Amino acid sequence: MDIVQDQTAAATVPGASTPAPAGEPAARVVTRDVSVFYGQKQALFDVSIDIPDRSVTSFIGPSGCGKSTFLRCINRMNDTIDGCRVSGIVELDGEDINRPDLDVVELRARVGMVFQKPNPFPKSIYQNVAYGPRIHGMTRNKAELDEIVVTSLKRAGLFEEVKDRLDQPGTGLSGGQQQRLCIARAIATRPEVLLMDEPCSALDPIATAIIEELIDELRENFTIVIVTHSMQQAARVSQKTAFFHLGKLIETGDTEQIFTNPRHEKTQDYITGRFG
């Protein structure tokens, strides 16, 4: 099977982060030949991709193709899974994130993650957002922490709805609000990259629209990677799209091109609903 990729991922030498072509935003995350094994079973095969700065990249593909696995490579969440082994190179701003001496806690502050199911801590709304900045020692006093909590909630588009009950449990919010709370929590540590694994799959269309609007705003300041099963969502929110199939990256390209004229037949079959 030939792998069709656009110039942004056309690097040949592993580990060499090539400068982005003119007009393209610089690559923030660069991976080369990333393979992942769960015990004996290989789940990802030589994935090389450049994820551009300050834009949204979506990962699409059939269930089990390795989207979540690959997403977890970007903040070393696979470390937490028993028997999971990652090979290849993952660079954040040119820095190898798999270096043994790298501080994983710090890495996860730089690369935030939002999951499919909203998972607020069983604490107050305030504490949920304050948690990250606090453990990373990002603030010197309560006033600064308050400031971060408020800004993060505002950015996540939740502040107006919760400003009078910041001390109430985050778990008492609606699903869509909980998801925005998790986003507020993820951006409170001012990450460079925000990973979102099916962030809207448990939400209704209105809550989804609010999150999508939010993603579009966050893109000004963050590099966002979103895994989604909704083709329409990928088409709506992302500038780049990567299609995975059976653990391989089949095609990456501008979202518009992928959804109007994909180069690879497998991509075409998948997005038009012809996958056998």
Add this chain to the structure above:
Amino acid sequence: MVQHRSEHIVSSYEEELTHLTRHIIEMGGMVEQAINEATSALVRVDHDLAQIVIQNDKDIDKKQRGLDEMAVSMIARRQPMASDLRRIVASIHVATDLERIGDMAKSIARRTLQISDQHISPQLYSGVRHMSDLVLTQVSAALQNVTALEVDEAIRICEKDEEVDALYMSLFREFLTYMMEDPRNITDCTHLLFCAKNLERAGDHATNIVEAAYYIQTGANLIDEIEIRKERR
């Protein structure tokens, strides 16, 4: 460029896409008949037939509206992507072009009603008939490409449009000669000249249809492909 024959998982979607193409082909058949009959009415100065052409144009318009509705409904319900999206959007274009060709036939029929008798040389009428036949082969070849694209054939159709244009120019000069020879010919010649112009425009719509067919299958622009081939030669 991706072409494939595999079917949708959702068979009703597949059926709708097939239905859309069939609708286009049916509409194409109606339009070909309209051009053919309009030309016959003109060259025979057959007012009854001209009336029928004008009447039938309403059905062509209706057919186009039907296709529009079908396409809009599919976009709303199916959220088509990639080749499906191209097929649906381009079908709207093709139907518009076919409807315009139908209008050309109607214009010819309307002019026929204003021609009372053949004063001028039958040779001029046969020139228009010839042009009409050429345009008809263009239209039907174009429609063939909507169902199954043959890139070489598509390019040939586009290039052949130049023949239609050339034929129009030569008819134009002929008409001019007749008008200068005898000013009493001016009225009928003008009508005929406009009919020839209508046919020439119908030919342009045929090339639009070929371009749409090419876009459906490849997602690319046929004119670009023609340019690339010219450069290679």
